[in-house]
Amino acid sequence: MSYFKFYHFRRGSRCHQFLLFIIYLSSFRDVVALQMSFESTHMASVPELASPPSTGSFYPIEISPAVIPQYPLPNESLPPMYPTFPATYEPVLSGKCPVNFSALSDILSKTASDCAQPMAMLVGNAICCPQFSSLVHIFQGFYSISSDKLVVPNAVANDCFSDIMSILISKGANATIPSICLIKSANLTGGSCPVNDVTTFEKMVNSSSLLEACTTVDTLKECCRPICQPAIAEAALKISGGESSMIENKDAGQGSNRVDILSDCKGVVYSYISRKIPSVAANIAFRRLSACKVNKVCPLQFKQPSEVIAACRNVAAPSPSCCSSLNAYIAGIQRQMLITNKQAIICATMFGSMLRKGGVMTNIYELCDVDLKDFSIQVAGCLLRSFPADVIFDNTTGYSFTCDLNDNIIAPWPSSSSVSSLSLCAPEMSLPALPTSQTMKNPGCRGVGLEMMVPIFSLFLFSAILC
Numbered sequence: 001m002s003y004f005k006f007y008h009f010r011r012g013s014r015c016h017q018f019l020l021f022i023i024y025l026s027s028f029r030d031v032v033a034l035q036m037s038f039e040s041t042h043m044a045s046v047p048e049l050a051s052p053p054s055t056g057s058f059y060p061i062e063i064s065p066a067v068i069p070q071y072p073l074p075n076e077s078l079p080p081m082y083p084t085f086p087a088t089y090e091p092v093l094s095g096k097c098p099v100n101f102s103a104l105s106d107i108l109s110k111t112a113s114d115c116a117q118p119m120a121m122l123v124g125n126a127i128c129c130p131q132f133s134s135l136v137h138i139f140q141g142f143y144s145i146s147s148d149k150l151v152v153p154n155a156v157a158n159d160c161f162s163d164i165m166s167i168l169i170s171k172g173a174n175a176t177i178p179s180i181c182l183i184k185s186a187n188l189t190g191g192s193c194p195v196n197d198v199t200t201f202e203k204m205v206n207s208s209s210l211l212e213a214c215t216t217v218d219t220l221k222e223c224c225r226p227i228c229q230p231a232i233a234e235a236a237l238k239i240s241g242g243e244s245s246m247i248e249n250k251d252a253g254q255g256s257n258r259v260d261i262l263s264d265c266k267g268v269v270y271s272y273i274s275r276k277i278p279s280v281a282a283n284i285a286f287r288r289l290s291a292c293k294v295n296k297v298c299p300l301q302f303k304q305p306s307e308v309i310a311a312c313r314n315v316a317a318p319s320p321s322c323c324s325s326l327n328a329y330i331a332g333i334q335r336q337m338l339i340t341n342k343q344a345i346i347c348a349t350m351f352g353s354m355l356r357k358g359g360v361m362t363n364i365y366e367l368c369d370v371d372l373k374d375f376s377i378q379v380a381g382c383l384l385r386s387f388p389a390d391v392i393f394d395n396t397t398g399y400s401f402t403c404d405l406n407d408n409i410i411a412p413w414p415s416s417s418s419v420s421s422l423s424l425c426a427p428e429m430s431l432p433a434l435p436t437s438q439t440m441k442n443p444g445c446r447g448v449g450l451e452m453m454v455p456i457f458s459l460f461l462f463s464a465i466l467c
Contacts, residue, residue, distance in 0.1 A: 091170035097160035099143055101167060107283055108164075111135045112171035113393045120174035122338050122377060123401070125299040126384050127391060128174075129181035130290035134283050137267065139164065140188050141274030141282075148197045150271045151190035161185035172393065190271075191264030192257075195239035201272055205235045210269070215277050217285040219387055223292035224425035228285070232273075236265040287388035295386050295424065298347035300336050300375065302354060305329055309358035316362055323368035330370065334378050341404055342386040342424050344372040348411035351375075357417035365411040372409050 093101075101108065115128040143152045143160065152160055161184070169175050178184055190196045195204065213231035222228060240261045274282040311325035339347065352365065364370070373383050382403035392400045 088172055089170050091163075091166040093163045093166060094159040097156055097163045099139075099160065099163075101163065104139065104142060104279070107135055107138060107279055108167050109171060110283070110390060112168045112173040114391045115168065115173045115177050115180075116391055116393055116399060117172055117174045119391055119399060120177060120180060123384070123391060124180045125337060126294055126340050126343070127389055127401070128177065129183075130287055130294060130388065131283075131390070132177055132181050132183060133290065134286035135164070136183055136187050137270035137286055138274045138279050138282055140190075140267065141271040142279070143188075145275060148199055150198060150201060150268050150275070151193075151196045152188040154189050157185045157188045161188060187267060190268050192261045193239065193265040193268045194241060194261075195265070196268060198272070198275075201239060201268070204238050205269075205272075207272070207276075210235050211273065211276055214273050214285055215281065217288040219288045219291060222288060223295065226292070228289060229292070232266060232269050232289075235269045235272075236262055239268060240265040284388075291386065291388045295340055295342040296346075298343055298350050299339060300333055300347050302333070302351055305351070305354055305358070309355060309360055312355070312362070312364050313359045315360075315364065315367065318367045322364060326364055326368050326370065330374050333375060337377060338382060338384050339376045340386045341372065341383045344375045344383055345412060345424065347375045348372060349414050352412070352414040353417050356414060363413040365413050370411045372411050374411065 111131050111134075114123070114131040120128045139160070140152060141150065144150065165175070165178070168177065174180070195201055201207070210231050214228040217228050240258075270286065273285070277285075308322075308325045308329050312319070312322035315322045333347075333351075348365070348370075355364070376383050385402060385404035389402060
């Protein structure tokens with residue numbers, strides 16, 4: 001039977017006894033308790049209750065393909081999150097793309113795993129699309145490594161893009177990646193960028209400064225005090241024709257065309273960087289740059305919460321009707337995708353602003369116990385890490401990825417109905433406070449740490465019982 005691996009921490013003797021009873025029953029359901037440690041049983045003080053969790057990083061969710069039972073209704077669509085493991089095979093290539101794809105086998109395999117068929121839609125924004133974009137940049141630079149060009153010729157761009165997709169699909173990737181990520185064969189060609197060769201590029205750009213800024217990207221520094229991003233933007237501006245061209249196009253009413261040219265030229269800059277540094281280093285750098293962009297935006301779609309506003313507009317204390325309406329709305333959000341912890345902060349703030357604009361002044365997140373993790377798909381209450389992450393697949397452990405969550409952090413309620421910008425960088429930004437004894441929802445088992453391997457189809461039942 002397949003498994004999820006996760007940690008659960010609680011305090012209180014009654015909950016402790018209940019957990020032991022569950023573990024005893026689990027022997028009849030192939031649930032194995034791996035480790036239980038007992039710490040001191042003194043009553044925790046308020047400062048202790050407000051201290052950070054001992055760990056915020058959960059072990060990867062592991063699903064073994066060899067033990068997944070056959071779905072009993074083969075003609076019906078699979079239920080949400082039901083694991084599928086597509087067979088791999090040798091791809092049939094066009095033969096028209098003159099590239100040694102075996103030299104890119106590692107990054108192709110990583111991309112196929114990150115965009116795996118059953119996972120691509122769920123992790124598209126945070127994992128799949130950043131990795132697929134990185135692959136396209138690296139391929140663009142690798143294609144012409146033996147020539148002076150920085151782009152793939154139009155004549156073979158479609159064939160090369162088709163071959164890339166054929167290889168990815170043969171390794172288990174989702175066939176709809178291009179539409180999920182809005183990337184097409186034209187992204188390989190340099191588009192409308194006027195510079196597409198190394199000689200011209202190096203005459204116009206301080207390439208040594210560019211490579212110094214972007215060879216190694218520090219995620220924490222880059223996202224708040226960027227070094228590589230402005231270097232890429234500056235290089236793209238120079239090879240696109242410079243500021244004078246921007247002014248001319250603006251006067252001619254061609255601002256949108258200018259944006260397209262700058263975007264295409266950024267692709268050429270990425271191609272140049274990928275030629276000059278190893279593909280592994282380039283992939284790491286590009287993924288870290290993507291993480292900065294991903295964590296600045298909430299990717300969720302919010303419909304107008306009119307029912308929530310009507311039920312919660314005048315509440316000042318916990319209200320069953322308000323919380324029921326809020327929980328029903330959030331349940332719809334949870335069907336969309338897995339998001340990162342930083343995205344969850346932005347999404348919670350955005351949604352709270354919508355409610356405040358509708359007249360809900362009370363912090364109903366606190367009244368109704370809405371946590372940050374409630375804004376993500378409920379896979380063990382998972383929020384992805386804000387750092388670049390990957391989906392891992394092999395024939396033994398199946399698909400796995402690492403969750404990063406703080407179980408008891410209440411979603412932040414905005415201070416006003418208008419959110420012009422939200423900075424996640426110190427000192428401008430303060431994260432939601434860790435819960436105190438008043439806000440902790442389960443004061444349960446004193447000092448008990450439990451690591452369990454839980455069958456995938458029992459996870460949701462046990463989560464509901466233990467929470």
